Amino acid sequence: MKWDPKKYVQFADHRDRPFFDLTARITAATPRAVVDLGCGPGPLTRSLAERWPDAHVSGLDLSADMIEKARKDQQAPNLNFEIIDATTWVPEPETDVLVSNAMLQWIPEHRELIAKWLEALAPGAWFAAQVPGNFGSPSHALMRQLAESTRWAPLLTGVLRHDDAVGEPADYLRIMLDAGFEADVWETTYGQILSGIDPVLEWVRGTALRPILAKLDQADAAEFEREYAELVAQAYPSFPDKQGGELTLFPFRRIFMVGRKR
Structure with a gap:
C-alpha cells in the first residue's frame, strides 16, 4: 500500500494534537x-x-x-530516519523512549508486538502509543458496508479489517501491567471541525481509504469515492459558518497508552 505524504499532512493540526497530548505524559529527563x-x-x-x-x-x-x-524536510543534529518493518523490529537496549503515533492499527498482531517491545525495553524506559478508536463510527462503518455491497464485494472482500483493528483501553492496560510497567491508559474524543467540500472523504483519503484506493483502478476508485461521499455527507451534515462557508463536525475517538518500566 502506497502512502502520500502530502495527503497525510493535509489535516496536520488535527492529526498532530493527539501526538502532543500523548508525549506530554512522558517525563523522561535525559533519555x-x-x-x-x-x-x-x-x-x-x-x-x-x-x-x-x-x-x-x-x-x-x-x-x-x-x-x-x-x-528531505526534517533536519536536526541528533535526528535520523530509517526504513524499518515494525513487525520484525526490536528496540535496542539503550532505547529510553519508544513512541508510536497512529501506526499500530495497521498491524493485526500489534498487541503481541507491543508485549515483545515492552519486554525488550530496559527498566526505567518509557513506552507511549496512540491509536484511533473510531472504527465503529459512521466514517468507517459506512466504508465497510459499501465495500461489502454487491457492487464492490468482488473487488474489495477482505481489504478492510476495521472490526478488530484496535483493542479497547483495558486491553492495552493489561499488556502494559503484565510487562511490569506503571501504566496510564485513557481515551479522548476530539470534536474536530472540518471545512471544504466532502471533508470526511478528504480526511479518510489520507489514511483509512488507502487500502481501497490501492485495490481499485482510477475509474473504480472515483466511483467508490462518489458513493462513499454521499453516505458520509448524510452521516456528518455540514452547517454554515459566519463567513458564508460550510463546516462539518467530525468526532474522532483516540486511545492513548503511556507507561514507564519499573
Missing part, C-alpha cells in the same frame, strides 16, 4: 535514545529531537516515500 516508530513524514519526530537535544532520535517507517520526505 539516551528516542524512537518514533511509524514516523511518517517526520515533523513530529523532529519535535522529539528538539525536546531532547542530547538524545539520539530515530524516526522509523516502512514507507520509502515517507522516509524520503522526512530526510
